[in-house]
Amino acid sequence: MSATAQALPTEIQSTDVMISMTDVHKWFGQFHVLKNINLSVHKGERIVVCGPSGSGKSTMIRCINRLEEHQRGKIVVDGIELTRDLKNIELVRREVGMVFQHFNLFPHLTVLENLTLAPVWVRKMPKKEAEDAAMHYLERVRIPEQADKYPGQLSGGQQQRVAIARSLCMNPKVMLFDEPTSALDPEMIKEVLDVMIELARSGMTMICVTHEMGFARTVANRVLFMDRGEIIEQNEPEAFFNNPQSERTKLFLSQILHH
Amino acid sequence: MMDTSNVPTGPRQNPELEEISPPITVVGPVAWLRTNLFSSPFNTLLTILAVLFLAWAVPPFIRWAFIDATWTFPREVLDGARGPNRGDCAPDGACWIFIQARIGQFLFGFYPADERWRVVLVFILTFGAVAGMLIERIPFKKQNALFLFVILPILSLWLLLGGLGLEVVSSRLWGGFMLTLIIACVGIVLALPLGILLALGRRSELPVVHLLSVMLIEFVRGVPLITVLFMANVMLPLFLPPGTTIDPLLRILVGFTVFTAAYLAEVVRGGLQAIGRGQYEGAASLGLGYWSMMRLIILPQALRISIPAIVNTINGAFMDTTLVAVVGLYDFLNIVRTGSRDANWIGTEIDGFVFCAAIYWICCYGMSRYSISLERKLDTGHKKR
Numbered sequence: 001m002s003a004t005a006q007a008l009p010t011e012i013q014s015t016d017v018m019i020s021m022t023d024v025h026k027w028f029g030q031f032h033v034l035k036n037i038n039l040s041v042h043k044g045e046r047i048v049v050c051g052p053s054g055s056g057k058s059t060m061i062r063c064i065n066r067l068e069e070h071q072r073g074k075i076v077v078d079g080i081e082l083t084r085d086l087k088n089i090e091l092v093r094r095e096v097g098m099v100f101q102h103f104n105l106f107p108h109l110t111v112l113e114n115l116t117l118a119p120v121w122v123r124k125m126p127k128k129e130a131e132d133a134a135m136h137y138l139e140r141v142r143i144p145e146q147a148d149k150y151p152g153q154l155s156g157g158q159q160q161r162v163a164i165a166r167s168l169c170m171n172p173k174v175m176l177f178d179e180p181t182s183a184l185d186p187e188m189i190k191e192v193l194d195v196m197i198e199l200a201r202s203g204m205t206m207i208c209v210t211h212e213m214g215f216a217r218t219v220a221n222r223v224l225f226m227d228r229g230e231i232i233e234q235n236e237p238e239a240f241f242n243n244p245q246s247e248r249t250k251l252f253l254s255q256i257l258h259h
Numbered sequence: 260m261m262d263t264s265n266v267p268t269g270p271r272q273n274p275e276l277e278e279i280s281p282p283i284t285v286v287g288p289v290a291w292l293r294t295n296l297f298s299s300p301f302n303t304l305l306t307i308l309a310v311l312f313l314a315w316a317v318p319p320f321i322r323w324a325f326i327d328a329t330w331t332f333p334r335e336v337l338d339g340a341r342g343p344n345r346g347d348c349a350p351d352g353a354c355w356i357f358i359q360a361r362i363g364q365f366l367f368g369f370y371p372a373d374e375r376w377r378v379v380l381v382f383i384l385t386f387g388a389v390a391g392m393l394i395e396r397i398p399f400k401k402q403n404a405l406f407l408f409v410i411l412p413i414l415s416l417w418l419l420l421g422g423l424g425l426e427v428v429s430s431r432l433w434g435g436f437m438l439t440l441i442i443a444c445v446g447i448v449l450a451l452p453l454g455i456l457l458a459l460g461r462r463s464e465l466p467v468v469h470l471l472s473v474m475l476i477e478f479v480r481g482v483p484l485i486t487v488l489f490m491a492n493v494m495l496p497l498f499l500p501p502g503t504t505i506d507p508l509l510r511i512l513v514g515f516t517v518f519t520a521a522y523l524a525e526v527v528r529g530g531l532q533a534i535g536r537g538q539y540e541g542a543a544s545l546g547l548g549y550w551s552m553m554r555l556i557i558l559p560q561a562l563r564i565s566i567p568a569i570v571n572t573i574n575g576a577f578m579d580t581t582l583v584a585v586v587g588l589y590d591f592l593n594i595v596r597t598g599s600r601d602a603n604w605i606g607t608e609i610d611g612f613v614f615c616a617a618i619y620w621i622c623c624y625g626m627s628r629y630s631i632s633l634e635r636k637l638d639t640g641h642k643k644r
Contacts, residue, residue, distance in 0.1 A: 067540055086548070094546035104541030108559050108639055117555060118545035150639040170545060 008046070008200055008219055016043040017076075018174055018205050019064055024073035026059060033059050034070065035229040041174075046206045048216040048237075051226035052252060057209040060226065061176045064207070065089075065096045078173055094122060097167030101179040103159045105151035111138070111162050112147040115169045123170065130169070137165040141195050157188030161195055168199075175199065177208040213256065217241065225249045324613065327352030332359070344603035357607045358614050361598045365614075368434015368589050374426055377418040378437050384411060385444070393629065395636075430508040434589035436618065438508075442580045442590070446515040447573050453516065454523025455562075459553060461528055472524070479521035484582050487514045492586045511583050519576045526572055530565035531557065563637045570630035574623050591615060 019041040026034040033056050041047060049057045062068040063075060066082050066089045075082045077092045106114050115134035119125040125133075138144040141161035143154075151159055160180055167175060177196065181189045193215050200206060200219045210216070216223050216237055223240040225233045225248075233240070233249045244250045296306040329348040336343045348354035358365070367375050388407040391397045419441075421427040433441070460472030479487060491514025496505060534557055542552040562569070584593035592615050599607040 065544055067543060090546050090548055093544055096544075098540075098544035100537060100541065100544075102537050104537040104544075106538065106541065106556055106560075108563065108637070118547065121551050121555060122546045152639065166545070 017041070018043045018045070018078060019207075020074075020076045021060075021063070022074045024060075024063065024070045024075060026056075026063065026068065026070045026072075033229050034063070037073070037231060039224075039231065041205065041207065043173075043205055044203050045221050046200050046204075046219050047208070047222050047224060048220040049207065049209045049224045049226060050211065050213070050216065050252070050256075051224075051232075055226045056229040057226050058178050061098075061178060061207050061209055064174075064176060065093050065098055067098075090122075094170060095173045097170060097172035097175045099160070099163050099167055099175065099177045099180045101183050103151070103156075103163045103183075105159055105163055105166070107151050110148050110150055111143075111154070114151065114162060115166050118166070118170050134165070134169055137168045138162075140168070140198070141165045142191075155188060156184045157191045160184065160188075160192045164192075164195055164199070174205045174207070177206065177210065179209050179211070181210065181212060211256065213241070225252065227252070323351070324353050328355055329353070330355050332356050342603065345606050353613065354604075354607050354610045357599070357604050357610055361595075361604075364435060364598065365591065365595055366436045368438055368594060369432040370428060370434070370437065371426070371432070374421070374428055377421075377425065377428075381415045381418050382437075382440070385415070430506050433508065435594045436591040438583075438588060439577075439580050439591040442508075442512060442515060442583060443577045445512055446519055446580075447576055449512075449516045450519035450523055450576070451569075453520035455527050455558065457520060457524035458527035458531060461524065462531060475517075476521045476524050479518055480525070484515075484518050484579050485585050487518045488582060488586050490514065507586070508588065511586060511588060515576075515580070515583070518579075519572070522572050522576075523569065526565050526568040527561060529568065530561035530563075533564050534560050563634070566630050566634050566637075570626055574626060577623060577626075578619065591618070 017040050019039070021037050021039045024034055024037040025032070037060060039060075049061065051057050059068050063070045063082075064077060070082075078095050080088050080092050082089065082092060105111075106117070109117065112131060112134055115137065116127065116130040119130040119133065120127055135144055135147065138147055141164055143158055143161055143165075146154055146158060146162070151162065154162065164175075164180075180196070181192050184192065189212070193212060196206075196208070196215070197219055206219075208215070208219075220237045222234055223237050224231055225240070225244075225246075227248050233244065233246050235245075240249075241253065244253055297303045327349050329352055332343050333347050335341055336347065343356055343360050345354060345357070347356060363372065363375070367378055370378060385407075388403055388411060391403045392400065392407060397403075417423060418425070419428070419433070420430065457472050457476055460468045461476060463469045463472070482490075488511060491510045492507065495510050495513065496503075499505070538556055538560065539552065542556040547555070581590055581592040583590050589597065595611040595615050596608070598604060599611045
């Protein structure tokens with residue numbers, strides 16, 4: 001498992017707040033899916049969010065780039081508050097990369113076109129420059145040779161690495177990972193986690209929803225436990241895993257670690 | 260005691276076995292016949308019936324259309340002594356000299372004979388530009404698109420209508436195959452973008468846009484094309500300030516375009532619905548705005564899925580151009596039928612219909628072949644190649 005890699009230092013130098021969520025609530029119809037979420041993420045911080053399914057983890061990180069709308073409270077990303085203002089939403093999305101469980105690559109475009117699309121059309125980067133950057137990131141995720149293939153021709157692990165490279169091409173300040181390895185065959189999980197670990201080493205601010213506890217131990221500065229729409233507990237990984245405080249956390253950890 | 264020397268104990272190699280070719284019942288013409296024509300008693304019966312039907316129907320048609328047909332004018336007509344008529348044709352064969360005698364009118368309607376080169380020029384330019392767009396190997400796509408969608412329409416309008424040094428030819432004189440092609444091309448070229456906009460409008464979250472799109476689509480789809488054409492012809496002038504007259508052909512074009520657009524909108528909407536939420540989220544998470552997302556991510560995929568249905572609708576629209584006859588325009592079919600009502604050509608209806616059918620079929624078959632090749636080319640989807 002990737003936990004064999006050297007754990008990254010947990011303390012962070014920067015005090016700049018990258019993301020702040022204050023008293024955020026969200027409902028799906030009558031269902032109160034997020035309750036009083038307060039979270040601030042500093043620049044360079046790496047946060048792993050875990051919790052049982054349906055606990056609102058994905059919804060929470062999807063609120064950060066407004067794929068989901070929150071109904072109460074305040075979310076500020078890189079100094080921009082998320083409101084109904086479409087301009088602000090698009091500005092935030094440029095700076096916040098997201099990797100999805102099901103990759104969401106564009107099947108009608110080649111890998112290279114997937115990577116250059118947003119830099120060219122959103123950042124107005126010249127095509128040649130965007131392609132050079134794309135090849136650089138493909139090398140970073142170790143699949144430069146797949147540049148001219150279509151996503152449908154790649155394995156799940158390769159597709160997810162392309163998806164990570166696609167987000168990186170926008171040069172984001174924050175990366176959100178929404179269960180990036182959950183849809184992968186077991187033998188492909190490591191290749192994706194390795195890319196994520198390398199990304200963490202480079203100092204990227206990251207929020208990962210994942211069940212990979214080895215990854216959490218290696219990479220996270222902070223592990224967050226969510227249940228029923230609330231943040232129940234958060235701590236440094238060592239303390240979180242060795243000395244969980246709440247009963248719900250203990251129960252969750254016992255279910256996920258000893259089966 | 261048993262002799263075990265012949266019992267295989269592991270993977271055995273027998274080169275001779277691999278050389279044996281499959282039995283005749285698996286490959287070759289016999290196998291093909293068996294699987295495709297005689298796979299069950301019922302299929303065998305169907306095969307026999309189909310062969311009998313073809314034997315009954317095809318030879319007489321071939322005799323009528325080719326062997327007994329009259330292809331050339333008689334001596335006196337060629338000498339200019341008199342005009343041709345139905346009597347110059349064999350009574351039991353197709354009368355193709357009817358088509359030859361009238362071909363100018365069938366193609367150009369009542370367009371003055373001396374000015375017909377203008378129409379030919381327009382079609383050569385259009386055909387060339389369209390071929391340049393459709394065939395992948397030909398370069399200069401951008402310049403070509405500019406020519407096709409900006410310069411050519413203006414140039415064509417000038418060439419066809421006249422003015423500015425050319426003799427003016429009123430659109431009332433347009434007719435025949437030329438009119439059919441003009442209505443079909445202009446209608447379809449305008450209807451496709453309009454249909455896409457209507458489809459997007461129908462899926463829009465803005466209530467006004469949504470409601471207007473739904474109303475237009477459902478209204479137009481709920482009414483036969485003939486009614487739409489009548490309304491365009493009679494009602495459109497009522498909405499305009501009194502005294503303004505619009506060219507009748509233009510009214511028809513508006514009606515035909517809106518009608519085709521409504522159908523295309525529903526086809527495109529079907530394609531849009533097939534695109535998963537993940538594609539929208541993937542595009543949105545990269546900071547793409549609504550129009551970029553639609554143009555670059557959603558529509559290319561949605562339209563690819565809808566190609567068969569779009570071509571189906573366009574094919575239907577091409578046929579529906581014949582309905583402009585009800586408001587007094589002489590499209591291809593109408594002018595051929597009118598031609599066979601001429602006193603000299605009584606008894607040529609079937610010949611005319613067969614000729615029309617052949618031309619329509621060539622056009623539609625061409626469209627359908629192109630759509631199939633386009634589908635193959637764009638098939639980058641989930642299949643591994």
